[in-house]
Amino acid sequence: MELKEQVQEAAAWIRTRDARAFDLAIVLGTGLGALADEIGEARVIPYDEIPHFPASTVKFHAGRLVLGELEGKTLLAMQGRFHGYEGYPMRQITLPIRVMRALGIQRLILTNAAGGIRPELTPGSIGLIRDHINLMGTNPLIGPYDPELGVRFPDMSEPYSAVLRGLARRIAAEQGVTVHDTIFGAVIGPAFETEAEIRMLQILGVDTVGMSVVPETLVARQLGMEVLALTAVTDQSLPGAMVSVSHEAVNHVAAELGPRFRALLRAIIRTI
Ligand code: HPA
Numbered sequence: 001m002e003l004k005e006q007v008q009e010a011a012a013w014i015r016t017r018d019a020r021a022f023d024l025a026i027v028l029g030t031g032l033g034a035l036a037d038e039i040g041e042a043r044v045i046p047y048d049e050i051p052h053f054p055a056s057t058v059k060f061h062a063g064r065l066v067l068g069e070l071e072g073k074t075l076l077a078m079q080g081r082f083h084g085y086e087g088y089p090m091r092q093i094t095l096p097i098r099v100m101r102a103l104g105i106q107r108l109i110l111t112n113a114a115g116g117i118r119p120e121l122t123p124g125s126i127g128l129i130r131d132h133i134n135l136m137g138t139n140p141l142i143g144p145y146d147p148e149l150g151v152r153f154p155d156m157s158e159p160y161s162a163v164l165r166g167l168a169r170r171i172a173a174e175q176g177v178t179v180h181d182t183i184f185g186a187v188i189g190p191a192f193e194t195e196a197e198i199r200m201l202q203i204l205g206v207d208t209v210g211m212s213v214v215p216e217t218l219v220a221r222q223l224g225m226e227v228l229a230l231t232a233v234t235d236q237s238l239p240g241a242m243v244s245v246s247h248e249a250v251n252h253v254a255a256e257l258g259p260r261f262r263a264l265l266r267a268i269i270r271t272i
Contacts, residue, residue, distance in 0.1 A: 031254025
């Protein structure tokens with residue numbers, strides 16, 4: 001079945017469960033899923049019930065849609081996401097973004113856990129992604145072209161909305177929370193980086209490195225959606241001071257940062 005038909009079927013199926021009009025969507029990354037539990041009037045749909053959605057295979061990712069109300073907005077939250085390293089094709093990983101657009105959603109907040117590779121990006125700090133470098137060696141927009149999927153050659157001069165970034169910075173300042181402007185480097189994973197790879201990433205101008213966000217941003221931009229992306233820096237790797245990183249540690253730091261991160265997200269959702 002063609003991608004656009006999968007998108008239509010999934011969107012139509014979700015509408016049968018929840019006919020509300022959504023103001024925005026949010027993707028909650030590793031260790032950051034707790035925000036979905038604060039959503040009111042919630043309708044919860046496990047991914048494996050939705051036609052054409054892959055099943056989430058990552059520990060610490062709940063793997064469900066939570067539809068409901070938060071801070072006066074009606075939102076669609078993904079509690080857990082799909083990654084390239086799970087073995088799904090990039091087009092499948094990003095299907096939910098296309099489904100969001102088919103449901104009429106224009107604005108997308110992405111969150112993720114990532115490693116800091118600059119001295120100031122210590123575990124527990126928050127990054128605001130200004131731009132990215134796609135080092136995944138693939139792209140979710142590869143494949144047969146159909147105008148209904150968006151433009152063939154999407155513009156990437158402003159992948160992350162300057163307006164939304166300004167708003168996030170202003171709200172963070174009001175809350176006394178420091179957010180770091182970051183260039184995010186996306187790698188395919190699932191192995192964490194070697195010291196030589198960290199050195200390479202630094203030379204390339206990367207500030208934070210992770211295994212998600214970029215495929216979703218590429219698809220969202222192809223569809224003309226506005227994207228805001230916030231990172232929980234969960235570990236730090238610096239050449240000469242490499243420490244061992246684990247998924248457990250990443251999840252632990254993200255969860256610890258959680259209350260501060262959630263307060264920022266809620267204020268952004270209220271204001272957006
Ligand atoms: N590297 C890649 N992905 C990550 C990291 C990291 O250090 N931390 C969390 N996700």
